[in-house]
């Protein structure tokens with residue numbers, strides 16, 4: 313097992329120290345950063361550029377991997393890109409899984425610091441590199457890699473049934489599900505998010521490589537634009553053109569109440585959370601042919617400002633009882649927000665951390681794109697309650713299909729000197 317902390321050569325070398333006028337700029341948003349690379353060093357201010365919202369993208373940002381609370385990439389303000397991948401574990405030896413999680417932990421800690429995970433150029437002429445090298449000249453770009461464990465891990469197959477998180481199970485079949493087996497399930501998940509897409513992709517690629525022999529890739533989605541807002545962030549737009557994340561869960565007491573596992577299940581699971589992921593395809597051409605007034609009715613909000621149709625501005629609390637002159641609700645009871653709002657679901661909230669995705673064109677030459685929906689909650693039933701309602705009555709259903717799905721338990725962060733889910737093997 314290669315130990316990224318101790319191996320020689322370029323192991324542990326900060327990529328930030330290797331920047332020389334790199335074209336790390338992604339999507340034009342960080343062009344200023346590329347121009348700002350000083351000889352051999354990326355100064356904090358040089359790595360920053362403002363986008364049209366005035367939001368600063370600072371590619372020198374590093375998030376912590378080790379800690380006493382949750383893993384990074386959940387509460388972390390969403391970065392601009394996300395590569396999501398799931399894996400099937402091919403060994404049924406718990407010790408193989410344990411070694412993989414230990415190796416992944418060491419590697420992720422290095423990657424999040426903007427470092428290589430091993431030699432790019434081996435000492436032997438005919439040697440194979442440990443790190444594939446495509447992020448060598450790139451800054452850490454706020455990379456987070458969040459690891460999840462699927463339902464099969466906690467079965468007798470691995471001898472780990474006694475350590476199962478209290479509420480872990482497969483998701484129920486839900487109304488309007490159109491799942492494809494090849495886009496669903498998995499024993500492990502990696503959510504790599506960064507402000508540079510190449511940094512996120514490199515992390516997933518090298519971690520997948522490291523898993524060979526123990527776990528095989530199952531399905532993946534490349535998210536290219538955040539479609540959820542964290543606290544203090546401007547609300548981004550999804551591919552339907554609407555602001556997405558306006559009423560996302562953002563406040564600390566809500567994280568405590570709705571996201572983190574507390575006081576139930578084995579000790580090692582405390583401070584963890586359940587990740588639900590859905591690949592949701594959009595029928596974009598049909599959507600684009602719809603009148604904007606109808607699109608507004610579908611969401612219950614207006615397109616330009618994102619204000620609820622009951623009036624006010626983007627952050628005005630929707631009034632689901634307000635009626636127009638014709639006596640009907642200003643926000644349709646079958647609109648997306650009326651069905652999903654906590655006011656209409658016994659106070660229930662989930663954390664959304666979604667990304668837009670595209671797979672190019674489908675076999676009919678139509679845009680193949682949608683939403684990589686990712687939510688975090690301390691009970692998978694929270695997602696199911698909302699999706700059961702949305703799947704049966706949401707006006708949005710005419711334009712979307714849930715084609716992929718997964719559920720994973722996301723253990724708390726590893727403490728310094730330890731590795732993820734260590735308590736599962738104790």
Ligand SMILES: C=CC1=C(C)c2cc3[nH]c(cc4nc(cc5[nH]c(cc1n2)c(C)c5CCC(=O)O)C(CCC(=O)O)=C4C)c(C)c3C=C
Pocket residue numbers: 550552554555556557558559560590592594611613630648649650652653654662682683685695698699702712
């Ligand atoms: C089961 C949970 C949800 C799924 C699946 C989902 C899919 C989905 N959502 C949008 C776009 C928007 N969603 C918005 C709000 C919103 N959505 C959910 C849950 C799911 N969405 C919740 C809980 C909320 C908050 C409702 C509220 O409290 O008002 C919005 C409005 C802006 C916002 O508050 O974020 C948009 C737009 C799409 C396109 C989509 C599937 C493709």
Ligand SMILES: [Fe+2]
Pocket residue numbers: 648652
């Ligand atoms: Fe939504």
